[in-house]
Amino acid sequence: MSKKDNSIHEFDFKLICEYYSSIERQGPGSPEITAKALSFIDTLNNESRIADIGCGTGGQTMVLANLTSGSIIGIDLFADFIDIFKDNCRKRNLQDRVEGVVGSMDHLAFQKEELDLIWSEGAIYNIGFERGINEWREFLKTGGFIAVSEASWFTENRPDEIDRFWKDEYPGIDIISNKVGQMQKAGYIPISTFVLPENCWTEHFYAPQVYAQDKFLKKYAGDKTAEELVKNQRHEAELYNKYKEYYGYVFYIGKKI
Ligand SMILES: C[S@@+](CC[C@H](N)C(=O)[O-])C[C@H]1O[C@@H](n2cnc3c(N)ncnc32)[C@H](O)[C@@H]1O
Incomplete structure (x- = not known):
């Protein structure tokens, strides 16, 4: 779901949610990549508390739940997504340890140092990577992990068309080394950084x-809203196909110092 979609009139939210609800994921990613990112986190047990922020309908949360034994709370701004999230939990019999809550990532209701892991796939851009990793840090225990995926440039320079598109969509997009620097500065040890493979965009x-x-x-x-929404999505897919060597999603995994 893009930033532009979020700025569409309140009245259209139902339509946008319906569109995204019909697909398993609301952003690029895959079960294999969720598992790969999780493999860098070696401190979890059945007492662990995990938050999945901007969870959408829970595509990646269900994968996390299968691979971990603690409790998970998924948070998303849109109630319709959380309704589907809860259905997904019930279908998999996960409702005792996976909870879906409507809430905003800029106003999280956790206690200080309550969480062992903060997860967020393709969602932190809603408040910006740097702001998100700084603000969410207080909810993590020392030694706890953060794992977020985020749109990033692969090159210092790129063609104007794609540069303009992303600066309009998400001015916070940056090269990987700058994002890693922001993570270090925010008080995390950068543990791993890897680029999501192309099939996370195309196939998934x-x-x-x-x-x-x-x-x-x-x-x-x-x-008109439905047509505009589909037009934007098709345009975004065409741009990806044309310019994929210049940008993509990157997983950033850090450990709170
Ligand atoms: C690109 S989607 C990613 C969803 C999911 N993590 C995935 O990868 O399939 C971004 C998600 O962020 C949610 N979102 C947008 N603004 C938010 C906010 N302020 N607080 C919490 N969630 C928000 C959207 O509703 C959407 O589900």
Whole structure:
């Protein structure tokens, strides 16, 4: 879900949520990559408290739940996503240790040093990477981990078209070494940084949307918001295909010092 989508009028939120609810993930990622990022975190046990911030409908949360034994709280701004998240938990019989809550990442209701792990895939951009890692740090125990995926530049320079697109979408996009520097400065040891493979965008994010878009356009034929939403998503997919050597998502994993 892009920043632009978030700025669309309140009235259209239902439509946007319906669009994204029809796909398993609301951002680039995959079960394999969630598992890979988790493999760098070696301190978890069945007492651990994990928060998945900007969890959406819970695509990655369900993977985390299968690979960990502690409790997980998924937080998202949109109630419709949390409803689906809760259904996903019930279907998998995870409701005793995985909870979905409506809330905003800029106003989290955790106690200081309550969490062992903060997870966030493709969502921290909503308040900005640097602000997010700084503000969320107080909720982590010393020695606790943060793992977030974030749009990042692969090169110092890139073509104007893609530079303008991203500066408009997310001015906080930056090169990987600057993000790692921000993590160090915020009080984390940078533990690992890796680029998400292309299939996290193509197979797991854009391909499922092709079918969803056709269905959506048929259902809302003539609706300007629906048409605009699909047009934007298609444009974003085309840009990815054209400029993927210049940017992508990167997982940043840090340990609170
Ligand atoms: C790109 S989606 C990623 C969702 C999910 N983590 C995934 O990878 O499939 C970004 C998510 O952030 C949520 N979001 C946006 N602003 C938020 C806020 N202020 N607080 C919490 N969640 C927010 C959106 O509702 C959306 O589910």
